[in-house]
Amino acid sequence: MSESRNMVDSELLFQIANMKETPKGAYNIRKNSQLDGRQSSRNIEISTKTDRSGIDIRIKPGTKGESVHIPVIITESGVEELVYNDFFVGEGADVDIIAGCGIHNDGHQRSQHDGVHTFYVGKNAKVRYSEKHYGEGEGTGERIMNPQTIVYLEEGASIQMDTTQIRGVDSTARYTKVQAGKNADVVITEKLLTHGEQFAESKMEILLNGEGSKAQIVSRSVAQDQSKQVFYPQVEGNAACFGHVQCDAILMGRAKITAIPAISANDMDAQLIHEAAIGRIAGDQIIKLMTLGLTEEEAEEKILNGFLQ
Amino acid sequence: MLEIKNLSFRVEDENGETDILKNLSLTIADHKFVVITGPNGGGKTTLAKAVMGITAPTGGTILWNGTDITHMPVTERARLGVSYGFQQPPRFKGIKVRDLLELASGNEALSHEEGCQYLTRVGLCANDYIDREVDASLSGGELKRIEIATILARKTGLMIFDEPEAGIDLWSFAKLTDTFRRLQENRRSTLLIISHQERIIDLADEIVMISDGSVAQHGPKDEIFPKILANTVTGCTYMREGDVQ
Numbered sequence: 001m002s003e004s005r006n007m008v009d010s011e012l013l014f015q016i017a018n019m020k021e022t023p024k025g026a027y028n029i030r031k032n033s034q035l036d037g038r039q040s041s042r043n044i045e046i047s048t049k050t051d052r053s054g055i056d057i058r059i060k061p062g063t064k065g066e067s068v069h070i071p072v073i074i075t076e077s078g079v080e081e082l083v084y085n086d087f088f089v090g091e092g093a094d095v096d097i098i099a100g101c102g103i104h105n106d107g108h109q110r111s112q113h114d115g116v117h118t119f120y121v122g123k124n125a126k127v128r129y130s131e132k133h134y135g136e137g138e139g140t141g142e143r144i145m146n147p148q149t150i151v152y153l154e155e156g157a158s159i160q161m162d163t164t165q166i167r168g169v170d171s172t173a174r175y176t177k178v179q180a181g182k183n184a185d186v187v188i189t190e191k192l193l194t195h196g197e198q199f200a201e202s203k204m205e206i207l208l209n210g211e212g213s214k215a216q217i218v219s220r221s222v223a224q225d226q227s228k229q230v231f232y233p234q235v236e237g238n239a240a241c242f243g244h245v246q247c248d249a250i251l252m253g254r255a256k257i258t259a260i261p262a263i264s265a266n267d268m269d270a271q272l273i274h275e276a277a278i279g280r281i282a283g284d285q286i287i288k289l290m291t292l293g294l295t296e297e298e299a300e301e302k303i304l305n306g307f308l309q
Numbered sequence: 310m311l312e313i314k315n316l317s318f319r320v321e322d323e324n325g326e327t328d329i330l331k332n333l334s335l336t337i338a339d340h341k342f343v344v345i346t347g348p349n350g351g352g353k354t355t356l357a358k359a360v361m362g363i364t365a366p367t368g369g370t371i372l373w374n375g376t377d378i379t380h381m382p383v384t385e386r387a388r389l390g391v392s393y394g395f396q397q398p399p400r401f402k403g404i405k406v407r408d409l410l411e412l413a414s415g416n417e418a419l420s421h422e423e424g425c426q427y428l429t430r431v432g433l434c435a436n437d438y439i440d441r442e443v444d445a446s447l448s449g450g451e452l453k454r455i456e457i458a459t460i461l462a463r464k465t466g467l468m469i470f471d472e473p474e475a476g477i478d479l480w481s482f483a484k485l486t487d488t489f490r491r492l493q494e495n496r497r498s499t500l501l502i503i504s505h506q507e508r509i510i511d512l513a514d515e516i517v518m519i520s521d522g523s524v525a526q527h528g529p530k531d532e533i534f535p536k537i538l539a540n541t542v543t544g545c546t547y548m549r550e551g552d553v554q
Contacts, residue, residue: 284399290383306403
């Protein structure tokens with residue numbers, strides 16, 4: 001790893017990408033808007049974009065069992081950036097992509113990372129994409145992250161997206177759009193915890209365009225204190241397809257949550273389901289765990305951890 | 310020893326005040342297997358919840374091994390060795406059967422084998438259930454058996470089960486009866502079981518009949534059981550009238 005990495009950097013990298021050391025395979029580490037380390041592999045090539053800020057990640061057809069780590073960390077107050085990362089996943093590839101953004105802000109200026117990730121997933125290719133967002137630091141400067149994820153799935157392609165934002169991010173506006181072709185499969189699991197005065201918005205547009213395409217969207221969120229969350233998951237069925245949206249939220253303190261799931265069927269054979277539930281932690285859940293010897297606070301923590309696991 | 314003295318629980322509703330428990334007194338000696346039975350609405354579950362601390366009584370005292378626990382929080386009672394298996398256990402999204410068994414046993418590193426043993430004892434095929442979430446995907450009977458397994462895993466001095474048979478199929482029930490028989494034979498805990506099932510009542514050392522918020526009968530099984538059976542038919546006016554017709 002680069003010489004410039006310190007304890008704060010290491011902690012952030014561990015939080016967002018579970019990295020304790022230099023990852024195996026391809027990686028690209030971005031720190032305070034600068035390249036901080038990169039490695040391509042024989043099958044995965046990472047290159048800097050020439051027209052705008054960001055990188056291209058090209059994965060050769062048939063690449064199996066390889067991973068790409070592309071974490072972003074911001075440790076200086078006042079850094080604001082907009083980055084475009086494009087992924088070209090070749091036909092029949094099967095890969096893990098680990099992204100994430102960590103902001104440590106001890107200053108008074110806002111630190112902001114806006115990332116636009118676009119995935120072109122080739123025929124029968126499989127992508128598992130995980131993205132963790134995390135913020136920390138003692139300063140009054142805001143920590144802001146606005147990720148956009150755009151996915152194009154060719155015939156038989158699949159993507160499994162796990163996105164997590166647990167604590168520390170003051171404001172986030174997420175936008176996810178997936179266009180699924182014939183027999184393509186998308187599974188999105190989104191986990192979110194907001195606290196204090198934080199605000200989070202997540203908008204999703206899933207277009208099931210191909211015959212036999214499938215989407216499974218699960219959103220689990222917890223809003224504490226005075227925080228606010230808004231969800232707009234939308235699934236559109238334009239062929240014989242199957243889509244399921246499930247939003248589950250736990251409300252605490254004086255927080256507010258709005259969930260507006262939408263399903264639109266434009267084909268006789270589109271099967272779409274949505275479920276949404278918002279509520280406080282059930283009293284009998286807390287009591288049950290207290291009868292096992294946990295305090296009320298421990299019981300609450302256990303329930304939240306399980307819910308967001 | 311569990312000593313319940315003059316316990317009362319009064320609620321206020323639109324009809325005024327109702328006494329759910331009326332100066333109820335009951336003493337249970339250590340390592341006894343006691344079945345509490347009686348008509349619905351008689352106060353059995355309220356009594357059990359008062360012992361666990363889930364319901365706060367409006368009068369009287371509860372002593373566990375000489376310690377006054379009447380106003381003690383649920384957590385502290387649990388740590389003193391009181392366990393309560395819910396009649397209708399709650400479900401948890403994201404919490405696995407293994408997590409509950411670990412919490413119950415107080416051992417975060419509960420071995421796979423030990424976890425599975427508790428499930429086997431309630432008639433569940435352990436490998437199919439240990440990693441399942443305790444959520445709406447479980448049937449009522451499965452949930453109930455997992456609840457009983459958590460109480461077994463706690464191995465505490467006082468185990469209270471609230472209608473363990475409710476919602477459980479006949480085949481699994483046979484296994485459960487075996488498990489209760491073994492608990493009775495081992496004599497390591499005091500068992501208080503609210504039940505209406507003859508095969509569980511039959512395992513009892515003592516039977517407590519609770520009716521209308523008070524102890525109507527309490528004594529050795531051989532003495533009380535025949536009285537209950539006799540009462541079941543002749544004690545009911547409606548059924549007597551039915552016979553006449």
